[in-house]
Amino acid sequence: MLFAPDTEEALQFIVDLANTTATASRSGADELTTLAELDALLLTYSGRKDRDQAELRAVRETRDLLRAVWTLDRDDAVEAVNRMLREARAVPYLTRHDGSDWHIHATEPDAPLAERIRVEAAMALIDVIRMDETGRLRVCDADDCDGLFIDLSRNGSRRFCSVRCGNRVNMTAFRARKAEKQ
DSSP states (O other): OOSOHHHHHHHHHHHHHHTTSTTTSSSSSOSOSSHHHHHHHTTTOOSOOOOSHHHHHHHHHHHHHHHHHHTSOHHHHHHHHHHHHHHTTOOOEEEOOTTOOSEEESSOTTSOHHHHHHHHHHHHHHHHHHTTOGGGEEEOOSTTOOOEEEOOSTTSOOOOSSHHHHHHHHHHHHHHHHHHHO
């Protein structure tokens, strides 16, 4: 395991949130346009949920921010992470709830949802930055996809957000090579 389980879980949530954009989703449509879609994304997310259009807009803005931070170099990511924590006036504390053992939160459960998402993402990104592993935060190499993923492979060589994208690119390359031979 490259990162602590809670860090990997938070990073995977960033990926899941970020990949709801039309250019990264499996459907090819924005998959975060309704309150029902937001609820589905947040099934295991605890704390305050207002379930209104303002919250949906704020989470969509957070999605865009996290997509941008994902691709920053290490020093620029530090700046962005520090800004997210500063704007939320984040104060880390230990807590346990919902059957989980002690873990860190940096915002209160009644803080706005988008703020909690930004702060939890920032806390996970701190681990990535401290370990000098920002290069493992990747964007899919497929020309027609900008899906995000975490490269947790041993040698850090993963190139695609999904097997589907990898197969599609490999099939296109195969067909191109085959056409050249004819």
